[in-house]
Amino acid sequence: MSEAAPPQTGAVPQTDPEAAFADLDVDAPLVGIIMGSKSDMPEMDKAGEVLTEKGIHFEVRVMSAHRDPETVADYCRNARMRGLRVIIAGAGLSAALPGVAAAHSDLPVIGVPLSSRLSAMGGLDAILSIVQMPPGVPVACVGLDNARNAGHLAARILSG
Numbered sequence: 001m002s003e004a005a006p007p008q009t010g011a012v013p014q015t016d017p018e019a020a021f022a023d024l025d026v027d028a029p030l031v032g033i034i035m036g037s038k039s040d041m042p043e044m045d046k047a048g049e050v051l052t053e054k055g056i057h058f059e060v061r062v063m064s065a066h067r068d069p070e071t072v073a074d075y076c077r078n079a080r081m082r083g084l085r086v087i088i089a090g091a092g093l094s095a096a097l098p099g100v101a102a103a104h105s106d107l108p109v110i111g112v113p114l115s116s117r118l119s120a121m122g123g124l125d126a127i128l129s130i131v132q133m134p135p136g137v138p139v140a141c142v143g144l145d146n147a148r149n150a151g152h153l154a155a156r157i158l159s160g
């Protein structure tokens with residue numbers, strides 16, 4: 001005859017803390033840096049440099065709101081679920097990328113207006129494209145070609 005199971009004591013099972021946290025990816029990126037073209041990379045790298053200095057993990061992707069609209073939509077819709085907490089989006093000319101990111105995600109979006117060889121009025125085209133968002137779809141905008149400030153602002157958002 002088999003022994004009866006011991007009575008339940010109501011004690012909370014002890015878990016191994018290391019095992020409990022084994023599934024958490026501490027290196028998962030918190031900031032997504034996206035940009036409309038590879039040609040934006042030299043400036044946008046500076047946002048990453050600031051985040052690196054501050055020990056904040058980030059990822060970098062090139063995707064254009066106009067040339068790769070489905071990619072941008074998918075990336076931004078999945079951003080929060082993937083663990084991202086801030087999106088930094090840089091673009092020049094008719095700089096739709098930050099606004100489109102904010103349309104597809106409720107994460108804070110920081111826009112970086114960039115100048116390029118085709119810029120109108122020295123980059124004012126990109127500034128206005130990023131700043132002039134309709135009510136309810138906010139994008140924070142740093143200065144022209146000032147991706148470093150986007151990195152600093154992302155860090156402040158994450159520390160808040």
Ligand code: RP5
Nearest residue numbers: 036037039091092093114116
């Ligand atoms: C924008 O057009 C990009 O963000 C870039 O700043 C500008 C020029 O892009 P490329 O022609 O260099 O790819 O969409």
